[in-house]
Amino acid sequence: MAGGAASGGSATTDTYKDARGWLLMPAWSVLLVLSLAPVFMMLVYSFLTKEFRGGVIWEFSLAAYDQFFFDRGLFGDDPPVIEWTYLTIFWRSIWQAGAATILSLLIGFPTAYYIATRPENVRPVWLFLITIPYWVNLLIRTVSMKFLLRDQGPLNDLLMSTGLISEPIHIINTNLAVQLGLFYSYLPFMVLPIYAAVERYNFALSEAAADLYANKWVTLRRVLLPAVKPGVVAGCILVFVPSLGAFLAPDLLGGAKNFMIGSLIEEQFKGNAGNWPFGAAASMVLLTMVLIILLICARQQSKAGKEV
Amino acid sequence: MNDETLSAVDVRDAVKRYGDFTALKTISLSIKDNEFFTLLGPSGCGKTTLLRMIAGFEDVTEGAIFLYGDEIENLPPHQRPVNTVFQNYALFPQMTILDNVAFGVEMRGNSKAEARRRAGEMLELVQLSQFSSRKPSQLSGGQQQRVALARALAPEPKVLLLDEPLSALDLKLRKAMQLELKHLQRETGITFIFVTHDQEEALTMSDRIAVMSAGELQQLGAPTDIYERPHNMFVADFIGETNLLEVSVDKIAQGRATCHLGGGHELTCNQVDDIGVGAKVHMSIRPERLFMSDIPAEAESLKGTVKENIFAGTDITTIVALAEGPDFIVRTSNSDRGNKRIFEPGTEMYVNMEMGAGRLLVD
Ligand SMILES: Nc1ncnc2c1ncn2[C@@H]1O[C@H](COP(=O)(O)OP(=O)(O)OP(=O)(O)O)[C@@H](O)[C@H]1O
Ligand SMILES: [Mg+2]
Numbered sequence: 001m002a003g004g005a006a007s008g009g010s011a012t013t014d015t016y017k018d019a020r021g022w023l024l025m026p027a028w029s030v031l032l033v034l035s036l037a038p039v040f041m042m043l044v045y046s047f048l049t050k051e052f053r054g055g056v057i058w059e060f061s062l063a064a065y066d067q068f069f070f071d072r073g074l075f076g077d078d079p080p081v082i083e084w085t086y087l088t089i090f091w092r093s094i095w096q097a098g099a100a101t102i103l104s105l106l107i108g109f110p111t112a113y114y115i116a117t118r119p120e121n122v123r124p125v126w127l128f129l130i131t132i133p134y135w136v137n138l139l140i141r142t143v144s145m146k147f148l149l150r151d152q153g154p155l156n157d158l159l160m161s162t163g164l165i166s167e168p169i170h171i172i173n174t175n176l177a178v179q180l181g182l183f184y185s186y187l188p189f190m191v192l193p194i195y196a197a198v199e200r201y202n203f204a205l206s207e208a209a210a211d212l213y214a215n216k217w218v219t220l221r222r223v224l225l226p227a228v229k230p231g232v233v234a235g236c237i238l239v240f241v242p243s244l245g246a247f248l249a250p251d252l253l254g255g256a257k258n259f260m261i262g263s264l265i266e267e268q269f270k271g272n273a274g275n276w277p278f279g280a281a282a283s284m285v286l287l288t289m290v291l292i293i294l295l296i297c298a299r300q301q302s303k304a305g306k307e308v
Numbered sequence: 309m310n311d312e313t314l315s316a317v318d319v320r321d322a323v324k325r326y327g328d329f330t331a332l333k334t335i336s337l338s339i340k341d342n343e344f345f346t347l348l349g350p351s352g353c354g355k356t357t358l359l360r361m362i363a364g365f366e367d368v369t370e371g372a373i374f375l376y377g378d379e380i381e382n383l384p385p386h387q388r389p390v391n392t393v394f395q396n397y398a399l400f401p402q403m404t405i406l407d408n409v410a411f412g413v414e415m416r417g418n419s420k421a422e423a424r425r426r427a428g429e430m431l432e433l434v435q436l437s438q439f440s441s442r443k444p445s446q447l448s449g450g451q452q453q454r455v456a457l458a459r460a461l462a463p464e465p466k467v468l469l470l471d472e473p474l475s476a477l478d479l480k481l482r483k484a485m486q487l488e489l490k491h492l493q494r495e496t497g498i499t500f501i502f503v504t505h506d507q508e509e510a511l512t513m514s515d516r517i518a519v520m521s522a523g524e525l526q527q528l529g530a531p532t533d534i535y536e537r538p539h540n541m542f543v544a545d546f547i548g549e550t551n552l553l554e555v556s557v558d559k560i561a562q563g564r565a566t567c568h569l570g571g572g573h574e575l576t577c578n579q580v581d582d583i584g585v586g587a588k589v590h591m592s593i594r595p596e597r598l599f600m601s602d603i604p605a606e607a608e609s610l611k612g613t614v615k616e617n618i619f620a621g622t623d624i625t626t627i628v629a630l631a632e633g634p635d636f637i638v639r640t641s642n643s644d645r646g647n648k649r650i651f652e653p654g655t656e657m658y659v660n661m662e663m664g665a666g667r668l669l670v671d
Contacts, residue, residue, distance in 0.1 A: 207392075208399075211390075
């Protein structure tokens with residue numbers, strides 16, 4: 001996606017060369033105030049000392065990071081021991097977000113492909129239908145998901161009535177429930193970029209592949225997928241990143257055992273029991289993780305871009 | 309149909325309908341092995357539709373298609389041993405030129421190494437070896453065209469389909485590619501089915517031409533047949549330039565029809581099949597079959613006045629108005645100027661033609 005935008009816009013950039021600095025001011029200020037400033041604040045807070053009823057004392061401290069990574073203190077006499085509690089939560093978050101992303105891709109790709117191959121006049125209708133559920137607040141959607149997945153909920157009722165299962169399957173408070181919740185929360189972010197890529201795809205290429213004796217699978221793998229890859233990558237990032245920090249789905253659907261990093265951070269800032277520097281430190285670790293993933297993706301994309 | 313030589317492609321009573329629009333109305337034609345066959349017709353007449361039906365991209369509403377005796381109209385495209393050169397080439401953008409050409413060979417079950425070797429050969433044939441590691445976007449239109457050709461030829465199809473492959477090229481390159489295509493067809497011995505709306509291109513390249521209009525086959529024959537003996541007004545008018553005159557047949561005697569064309573002018577024609585006295589028909593006379601003189605020639609002669617001379621490089625087109633009759637277009641080749649005369653506008657002169665130069669067309 002980044003590659004397409006850059007090459008498409010390059011012809012007009014020269015026209016605005018002189019005015020560019022000024023014209024970009026609003027965008028830069030929004031970015032600065034709404035995005036970079038809070039991150040910077042978090043960074044500062046993560047190095048401060050905690051105040052017991054929430055808030056911070058303005059005194060430099062590494063205690064928050066120490067608490068996150070190490071069991072026996074970094075500054076004691078004995079060699080430090082790694083604290084696994086939070087790293088496990090972190091690892092589970094990555095795993096859950098990854099599973100939700102794969103699930104979204106498996107469902108989202110065929111959906112996007114289907115919509116993009118409908119006649120031009122009905123495509124907007126399909127997109128509209130896809131977005132309808134997302135007019136409802138995420139909290140309410142997640143709560144209703146809880147009802148859907150209950151042991152006596154509609155999903156189990158349906159499966160039992162079709163005779164596929166004889167006893168309700170226990171989904172709620174499992175990893176699967178969290179994955180389903182995340183998947184449902186962010187599915188449109190997968191569908192839309194892939195849709196945009198498939199819509200731009202030249203279907204004559206698929207015909208050419210079929211003409212050259214490739215069956216449907218080979219055509220998908222060797223011709224369609226490479227062509228729409230930027231859209232797929234964009235969709236995966238857009239689902240994975242918010243899933244990683246999500247707290248509603250794990251809180252409501254996962255129960256206490258399936259805690260994710262988002263919930264951990266959320267708790268540090270809620271009520272009086274929290275630990276602001278610790279929450280900030282956990283946020284910084286999460287942010288670093290996301291940045292690393294994005295950098296890897298960007299590297300790959302630019303490599304692919306150079307080959308074309 | 310004789311069974312001595314199997315036709316490469318046999319289209320039998322093929323009909324194509326899109327909803328209630330009929331794009332092809334019961335087309336039957338058989339294309340010989342090793343032939344350069346052209347589908348020619350104006351835009352929208354159904355050439356692409358027919359080609360896509362042979363390739364398998366459109367299904368056949370009614371009728372059947374045979375490929376060397378095998379019925380293929382129900383096979384999916386990837387199981388038909390035909391390859392297509394697409395109008396906009398449809399090269400795979402993320403693959404190198406070599407991989408593009410190797411693709412079909414590999415898909416036919418050859419190893420990657422074998423496919424690459426064969427692709428290398430094909431690129432040599434179209435003189436693009438030095439570009440094999442480039443991407444399609446790094447080639448010119450003409451080069452991309454040749455890659456598309458190499459890609460389609462590499463898997464050794466039984467029939468090669470070409471949908472207006474030269475239409476995106478400039479005139480000079482197009483002429484060069486016409487020759488190249490013709491040579492490739494001779495060298496490989498593969499049956500070519502070539503689609504174009506350019507009659508000149510069709511005449512230069514083809515062994516046989518099928519002229520189509522509005523979903524119907526109008527005439528099928530060798531280029532000389534089509535040009536010199538058009539079956540109907542559409543073909544006469546579409547192929548080359550012609551004088552189409554409304555005439556009425558006055559007399560038929562000794563295999564000759566005397567035709568009246570208004571203003572007291574008369575012409576004789578030695579082709580009378582299916583035509584009776586009194587019939588109102590059209591006569592087609594090619595402009596290059598006419599010549600001008602200041603006294604009536606021994607052949608058919610009509611008196612007229614020169615309206616205009618138009619210089620067009622290799623020849624001069626003269627528009628002549630007959631007294632109270634229709635206008636004529638006369639073409640004089642510049643290489644022929646010694647024998648044939650050009651008259652200044654306003655000059656009175658005679659337009660002459662040999663017996664047999666005119667063709668009577670019933671519809
Ligand atoms: N998918 C379709 N649905 C409805 N009508 C169609 C469809 N495809 C083609 N047609 C119609 O069928 C007719 C033949 O189309 P076709 O593309 O075969 O023309 P063509 O002879 O190749 O013309 P051109 O020289 O412009 O390429 C046209 O009138 C066209 O509008
Ligand atoms: Mg066409």
